[in-house]
Amino acid sequence: MEAKYLEKLQNVEAEAKNLGKLIEDAQDKLNEPVAKLKNEQERLKYRVNILKRAYEDEVGKDIRHMKNITQMLRLYFTIAVDKAYPGLADFPVTVTPTNNPKFGDYQCNVAPPLFAMLKGKNVGVANPRQIAEAIIREFPKSVDVIEKLEIAGPGFINVFLNVEYLIEETKTVFLHGALPAPNPCKKRVIVDMSSPNVAKEMHVGHLRSTIIGESIARLMEYSGHDVLRLNHVGDWGTQFGMLICLLQDKFKDYLKDAKQLPVSDLQTFYKEAKKLFDEDEDFKKRSYACVVQLQSLNPEYIKAWNLICDVSRKEFSKIYARLDIKNLVERGESFYQKRMESLVKELEAKGLLEDDIPEGGGALQGIRKIMHPPDKSLPLIMVKSDGGFTYDTSDMATAKNRIEEEKAEWIIYVVDAGQGTHFQSVYKCAKRAGIWDPNRVRVDHVGFGVVLGEDKKKFKTRSGDTVKLADLLDEGIKRAGDKLREKGRDKEMTAEEFEAAMTSVAYSCIKYADLSHNRNHEYVFSFDKMLEDKGNTAVYLLYAYTRIKSIARKAGVSLEQLVEYATKSKISLSNPKEHKLMKTILKFPEIIEKCGTELVLHPICELLYDIAVYFSEFYDSCYCIEKDSKTGETKIHMDRLVLCEATANVLKQGFEILAIRPLHRM
Numbered sequence: 001m002e003a004k005y006l007e008k009l010q011n012v013e014a015e016a017k018n019l020g021k022l023i024e025d026a027q028d029k030l031n032e033p034v035a036k037l038k039n040e041q042e043r044l045k046y047r048v049n050i051l052k053r054a055y056e057d058e059v060g061k062d063i064r065h066m067k068n069i070t071q072m073l074r075l076y077f078t079i080a081v082d083k084a085y086p087g088l089a090d091f092p093v094t095v096t097p098t099n100n101p102k103f104g105d106y107q108c109n110v111a112p113p114l115f116a117m118l119k120g121k122n123v124g125v126a127n128p129r130q131i132a133e134a135i136i137r138e139f140p141k142s143v144d145v146i147e148k149l150e151i152a153g154p155g156f157i158n159v160f161l162n163v164e165y166l167i168e169e170t171k172t173v174f175l176h177g178a179l180p181a182p183n184p185c186k187k188r189v190i191v192d193m194s195s196p197n198v199a200k201e202m203h204v205g206h207l208r209s210t211i212i213g214e215s216i217a218r219l220m221e222y223s224g225h226d227v228l229r230l231n232h233v234g235d236w237g238t239q240f241g242m243l244i245c246l247l248q249d250k251f252k253d254y255l256k257d258a259k260q261l262p263v264s265d266l267q268t269f270y271k272e273a274k275k276l277f278d279e280d281e282d283f284k285k286r287s288y289a290c291v292v293q294l295q296s297l298n299p300e301y302i303k304a305w306n307l308i309c310d311v312s313r314k315e316f317s318k319i320y321a322r323l324d325i326k327n328l329v330e331r332g333e334s335f336y337q338k339r340m341e342s343l344v345k346e347l348e349a350k351g352l353l354e355d356d357i358p359e360g361g362g363a364l365q366g367i368r369k370i371m372h373p374p375d376k377s378l379p380l381i382m383v384k385s386d387g388g389f390t391y392d393t394s395d396m397a398t399a400k401n402r403i404e405e406e407k408a409e410w411i412i413y414v415v416d417a418g419q420g421t422h423f424q425s426v427y428k429c430a431k432r433a434g435i436w437d438p439n440r441v442r443v444d445h446v447g448f449g450v451v452l453g454e455d456k457k458k459f460k461t462r463s464g465d466t467v468k469l470a471d472l473l474d475e476g477i478k479r480a481g482d483k484l485r486e487k488g489r490d491k492e493m494t495a496e497e498f499e500a501a502m503t504s505v506a507y508s509c510i511k512y513a514d515l516s517h518n519r520n521h522e523y524v525f526s527f528d529k530m531l532e533d534k535g536n537t538a539v540y541l542l543y544a545y546t547r548i549k550s551i552a553r554k555a556g557v558s559l560e561q562l563v564e565y566a567t568k569s570k571i572s573l574s575n576p577k578e579h580k581l582m583k584t585i586l587k588f589p590e591i592i593e594k595c596g597t598e599l600v601l602h603p604i605c606e607l608l609y610d611i612a613v614y615f616s617e618f619y620d621s622c623y624c625i626e627k628d629s630k631t632g633e634t635k636i637h638m639d640r641l642v643l644c645e646a647t648a649n650v651l652k653q654g655f656e657i658l659a660i661r662p663l664h665r666m
């Protein structure tokens, strides 16, 4: 069944793609009317979507993974609309969760817009309600997820979920964990993340890129994609000229056989070099000469450069280890030197570069080479007047490398929002140069706002310096430790447990505070807020998780016993609080889908928070372990323990995507 759909899907997709090419050729060569072909392509695109959904639905019948309820409903409604009103172009059908239980659990509001479209077309419908009725008539029968459909108001269709279905799915989540559905459209995804600059301190902006980038990468992996994390380190460029120059001045002999740089604090070293560079003409001249040597890959200079990079590399890797960042491949700007040279030649041969005199420069400064995007927006500086390359050049070469050599199908740049126009220019030029075809490679800039201090001003230390990441993490640990001690946790745990709790709390809080805000907004960094144990914070969620995990343990029921029970017995859960909790945990796949399309993470945090809140409502009103006041006997509600464990499984999977490590005790 699955294979059949997949094959059909691939055929139709290939056909649609082919037509796309045909259209382009037709436009180029003959310039004849292409409306007919376009229509046909539209129709095929529509079929692709229907088949994709049908395929996902088929795959959805595999019992082990979680099912996306919105997606299933969307498919059913699409089929119903298609049957009731055949031949419509891909009419968008959306299904949204409802806020008021009176109106069911989900809602499909396709009838009113459909009516507006059909009104003039002589199909004999008097009002949207009639359309809603026709859709319900054609709705696939014997769909186990739904209890009933109801029409409300001017033709809204309300969906009430079937409790038996919810119970079955909850059981699945308990038995197999929150498994993702297989992805028929798996892509090779490159996530450009972290990307600090050598010899400069990694700052909070890089922290955001690291945290958000890691979660985006994990989200993509969970969604079945093949992910390559690339660290586009700023390890090339003119600043190395002055660093090497200073190294030569200070440690000329040492450099010959040095394995390690005799400099531990690169930042101070950088400042010293910068000062000389700005004040000493001779030093400046020699620095430029060093850059030339470095860029022509003179081994002696490459060695010095490597020694400098190593110092930073060590610092960076300590941070990555602390934040649990693995598989991040370092591929800095230097990697592209040769590629920049050949790219510039290629662009020049194609006549895409223009000579330009830098603003206020005059002929003295020489001529640089720029490339204009087709819309004449901000041009890229491809070659500086001294012949060197720029950040723009490296990103053009990077785009080419990722598309042509790495065969990326989706490139995601997790870089501060301020660089948005830069990436737009790069990709407009890449398209102009024939490197990038937007139909084949999806490119996204996942931007993020600046980090503010509690005074709502740019995040700085008291003395006005940029905050060092290592210091920030240290302070997090100290604060988390204080908080746990305040609660007397140090007395209830072994030293190791306490240490684990302290670090997990600190790093989780820092990550969660970042991820739970809409990334596009700036966010205020506040240890006090993030360490609160109430509200939407990591501490609250971590406590919820440990508490849930302790329930079965305290009841003396082992996981094996519970698995055996769930496999053999019919589970019944009839309390509204149980239903609410089940419906919330089963929203996980649709929230994942939303995050994957919009490339945001805060909806996952919101869902986890809802789950924790509804769990505590459930736990307060439904006993899992009950003591009979007369007989003194304890009764264990195994069904509820299954719900508890299913809840924990979803939380755990959510934590995994947020790169948060839950604890067994805290």
Ligand SMILES: NC(=[NH2+])NCCC[C@H](N)C(=O)O
Residues within 6 Å of the ligand: 192, 195, 196, 197, 232, 233, 234, 395, 398, 413, 415
């Ligand atoms: N491909 C890229 N340009 N990635 C982002 C690099 C970020 C840059 N190193 C910075 O600190 O601002």
